[in-house]
Each structure stands twice: as structure tokens, then as C-alpha cells.
Amino acid sequence: MPDDIPVPATHDMGGIARFHCTPVEHDEAPPDAFGRQVDALRQVLAGKKLMTVDELRRGIESIPEGEYFALGYYERWLRSIALLMVEKGIVEKDVLP
Amino acid sequence: MAAPPRADSLALLDRLMAALQAKGVVTPAEIAERQANTDKASPETGARMVAKAWTDPAYRALLLSDGKAAAEAMGVSMAGAPPLGVLENTPTRHHLVVCTLCSCYPRAVLGYPPNWYKSFAYRSRAVREPRAVLAEWGLNLSDSVEIRVVDSTADYRWMVLPMRPAGTEGWEEARLAALVTRDSLVGVAVPAAA
Amino acid sequence: MSAPAQAAAPARFAAGATVRVKDDWPERRGPCHIRTPHYIRGRTGTVVRPLGAFPNPEDLAFARPAPTRTLYHVLFAQEPLWHEGKPGDTVMVEVFEHWLEEA
Structure with a gap:
């Protein structure tokens, strides 16, 4: 691909060809215990002004493409939250994988 | 799954x-x-708001001009929630909400977003081929209807105000609310009187 | 709308204005967080209405002081974006003022 045609960032998915032929699966399963806990953790940390939703998104967007697609939704959130807590010095970096 | x-x-x-x-x-x-x-948050809240808007012109005006205030008027705490915008479907315009960048969703009035809303396929396809996505799910809209895809990219959260189905004249709010599915509040379906 | 419209510069564009989204790709210059999707960059649309002013997410994402920017609903015809689709169908996107220029 010529250098002057920008490639969208991984998360910037509108219209990309990769999923053009993928049906939208009617998945109505409610979030599991893991997802609900991560969701609540994000809200509690945001309520304590320790992170913003914008920082959460920036952290998710920094996940390498392979992992971004391999991880589930709340797994990506958790990666981002953990990175942010380390980045801010709130927890030690040995928390990270 | x-x-x-x-x-x-x-x-x-x-x-x-x-x-x-x-x-x-x-x-x-x-x-x-x-x-x-x-x-505790669930699409029943959004459905009650829509049913009230179908029967109460003043509430409809409030809903369309200030979704957050309209939610609060139904007893929903919106403290700290993002602004809520409400998009009115008409005989010539149908709204479909997606968030291509992440998964922004009006959680205060609809609850957790479903997995399909967060899926890579929905995020990439809804904005580019909405008619194909809707048709796969059984909604075939007339060519005379504009499909307006709403990409929820920033500070608002968006909910659709669907059209009241024909054959529901005189119905009470609770009976109307039962027709309003979560899918119709996102725009992947339209309510129908059974 | 009940946008938490904080004191900000008056909206530069009014409803009905024709605007072009900047053809800018900050992701090529280094770490960033932007809410302008790739598929509208460089494209021309119509302002539906200003939505209020909000702290710039590009700064919030890095915990920097975030000046408020006016946010707009901008409408694009669908078919020119993708070279497919039905004429008359549209896409409406929230875009911050600093991404827009007169067209």
C-alpha cells in the first residue's frame, strides 16, 4: 500500500473491509460476572476521579491489533484500566502480565 | 457468542x-x-419514555429537546450521565445508532449494551451498509425512507423515538410501552402492534 | 438540548453550513486519541446543529487541561463516503469544531 494512503487505527472500524462479510450475530447474552465486575470497577474509579472514560478509550486504543481482536470487550477494558492505574502510580507495575 | x-x-x-x-x-x-x-438499568425505561411521548405532546417535545430532563421526569437519576439525545423517526426518516469507535450507548435508559452492538461486525457494517444489516435482521425499509445512521462518536448518547404503530389508538401507556423493544430504541427494529 | 454547555467561544458554524472535515491523520504522528472517524476525514457535510461545548477529549485522554470545544452534528450523504449505498441515505456524526473548516 502506498505510504500516502493512511490506514485507520484498529478501533476506527466504520466501513472497514475486514468484517464486510461477517453477519451481525444476534448475541443477547447478558454480561457475565467478569464483565460486570470490570464495568463496576471502571465506574468506581471514575467516581473517585482516578480515571476518565477518555483515558479508558485511549488505553483500549493502545492495545496491539492482534490482542485487540483476540480479547473480549471487557478484557480490553481491564487491560486499559490496569495500564492506567500503573501509569498513574496507583498500583505497582507487577500487576501487569 | x-x-x-x-x-x-x-x-x-x-x-x-x-x-x-x-x-x-x-x-x-x-x-x-x-x-x-x-x-438495575434496563430498556424498560426507554420504552416508558417512548410510550409517554406517544401519548403526551408536551412530554414528546421535552424528550426531543432534552432527553436527560425527560429521563429525569420519569424518575431516572441522570446525575453524571452524558447528555441524552433523542432522534425522531418519521414516515420518511429512520434512524440507526452505532458507535464505530467503541460502543457508546445510552446505558442510563437502556441498560448494558448487548453484545451485538459491541461486535466488530456491527461497528463496521452498520455505518456502511445499513440496509443490508437491517435486512439480515428482518427489517426491510422502503426505498422512500431515508436511513440516517447516527455514529455516536463523542459526548452524547443517542436513543431513537420510533413511530407509534398503527392500530394502537386509545391504548394506555403501559400497553404501548410493552410494544417498544430495546432493538427499536437502537433502530434495528420498529415496533408493531401484534 | 441539555448539553452541559460550558462557557466557550460562540459556535463558529450555524445549522445548514457546509463544512469540510480536515483531512488530518494525527495517528501517523504519534500517540493520540481522536473522536473523528477516518471515513469522514476530507469529506464535506452539512451542519445539522451545534450540540454544545465539551472539554476536548483529545486532551482528556491524556489527563491534560482540556479547553472546551463546540461539538456539532454533521450530516454526510452515505453514497459518496463508500461508493455504495442508496442515494438519500445519510450518516450523522458528532464532530468537534477544530476538525471542521468552511467548505
């Missing part, structure tokens, strides 16, 4: 929670309380 979390993700959550607790940043009780609150 969405895969269960990987073992390394479960372990990461355990380590992070332990570290945050050890530092006195969060307690399990706080997490549990927040989770219980979040679990």
Missing part, C-alpha cells in the same frame, strides 16, 4: 483488585454496590 474471559484476564482482574484494595483505593463493597446499581 461472546467467548468467556481468558484465564490470564481473570488473573489480571484478581491482581488488580487485590492491589487496589491493598492501597485502600477501592473496596469490594463499593464494587458490589455499583454493580447492583448498573444491573
Whole structure:
């Protein structure tokens, strides 16, 4: 691909060809215990002004493409939250994988 | 279906929670309380708002001009929630909401977003081929209807105000609300009188 | 709308204005967080209405002081974006003022 045609960032998915032929699966399963806990953790940390939703998104967007697609939704959130807590010095970096 | 979390993700959550607790940043009780609150939000709220808008012109005007105030008028606490915008379907315009960048969703009035809303296929396809996506789910709109895809990219959260189905004249709000599905509030379906 | 419209510069564009989204790709210059999707960059649309002013997410994402920017609903015809689709169908996107220029 010529250098002057920008490639969208991984998360910037509108219209990309990769999923053009993928049906939208009617998945109505409610979030599991893991997802609900991560969701609540994000809200509690945001309520304590320790992170913003914008920082959460920036952290998710920094996940390498392979992992971004391999991880589930709340797994990506958790990666981002953990990175942010380390980045801010709130927890030690040995928390990270 | 969405895969269960990987073992390394479960372990990461355990380590992070332990570290945050050890530092006195969060307690399990706080997490549990927040989770219980979040679990309570459901599309029934959005459905009640729509049914009221169908029967009360003043409320309809409020809903369309200030969704957050309209939610609060129904007893929903919107403190700290993002602004809520409401998009009115008409005989010539149908709205479909997506968030191509992440998964922004009007959680205060619809609850947790469903997995399909967060799926890569929906995020990439809804904005480019909405008619194909809707047709796969059984909604075939006339060519005379403009499909307006709403990409929820910034500070608002968006909910659709669907059209009141024919044959519901004189119905009470509760009976109308039962027709309003979550899908119709996102725009992947339209309400019908059974 | 009940936008938490904080004191900000008056909206530069009014409803009905024709605007072009900047053809800018900050992701090529380094770490960033932007809410302008790739598929509207360089494209021309119509302002539906200003939505209020909000702290710039590009700064919030890095915990920097975030000046408020006016946010707009901008409408694009669908078919020119993708070279497919039905004429008359549209896409409406929230875009911050600093991404827009007169067209």
C-alpha cells in the first residue's frame, strides 16, 4: 500500500473491509460476572476521579491489533484500566502480565 | 457468542483488585454496590419514555429537546450521565445508532449494551451498509425512507423515538410501552402492534 | 438540548453550513486519541446543529487541561463516503469544531 494512503487505527472500524462479510450475530447474552465486575470497577474509579472514560478509550486504543481482536470487550477494558492505574502510580507495575 | 474471559484476564482482574484494595483505593463493597446499581438499568425505561411521548405532546417535545430532563421526569437519576439525545423517526426518516469507535450507548435508559452492538461486525457494517444489516435482521425499509445512521462518536448518547404503530389508538401507556423493544430504541427494529 | 454547555467561544458554524472535515491523520504522528472517524476525514457535510461545548477529549485522554470545544452534528450523504449505498441515505456524526473548516 502506498505510504500516502493512511490506514485507520484498529478501533476506527466504520466501513472497514475486514468484517464486510461477517453477519451481525444476534448475541443477547447478558454480561457475565467478569464483565460486570470490570464495568463496576471502571465506574468506581471514575467516581473517585482516578480515571476518565477518555483515558479508558485511549488505553483500549493502545492495545496491539492482534490482542485487540483476540480479547473480549471487557478484557480490553481491564487491560486499559490496569495500564492506567500503573501509569498513574496507583498500583505497582507487577500487576501487569 | 461472546467467548468467556481468558484465564490470564481473570488473573489480571484478581491482581488488580487485590492491589487496589491493598492501597485502600477501592473496596469490594463499593464494587458490589455499583454493580447492583448498573444491573438495575434496563430498556424498560426507554420504552416508558417512548410510550409517554406517544401519548403526551408536551412530554414528546421535552424528550426531543432534552432527553436527560425527560429521563429525569420519569424518575431516572441522570446525575453524571452524558447528555441524552433523542432522534425522531418519521414516515420518511429512520434512524440507526452505532458507535464505530467503541460502543457508546445510552446505558442510563437502556441498560448494558448487548453484545451485538459491541461486535466488530456491527461497528463496521452498520455505518456502511445499513440496509443490508437491517435486512439480515428482518427489517426491510422502503426505498422512500431515508436511513440516517447516527455514529455516536463523542459526548452524547443517542436513543431513537420510533413511530407509534398503527392500530394502537386509545391504548394506555403501559400497553404501548410493552410494544417498544430495546432493538427499536437502537433502530434495528420498529415496533408493531401484534 | 441539555448539553452541559460550558462557557466557550460562540459556535463558529450555524445549522445548514457546509463544512469540510480536515483531512488530518494525527495517528501517523504519534500517540493520540481522536473522536473523528477516518471515513469522514476530507469529506464535506452539512451542519445539522451545534450540540454544545465539551472539554476536548483529545486532551482528556491524556489527563491534560482540556479547553472546551463546540461539538456539532454533521450530516454526510452515505453514497459518496463508500461508493455504495442508496442515494438519500445519510450518516450523522458528532464532530468537534477544530476538525471542521468552511467548505
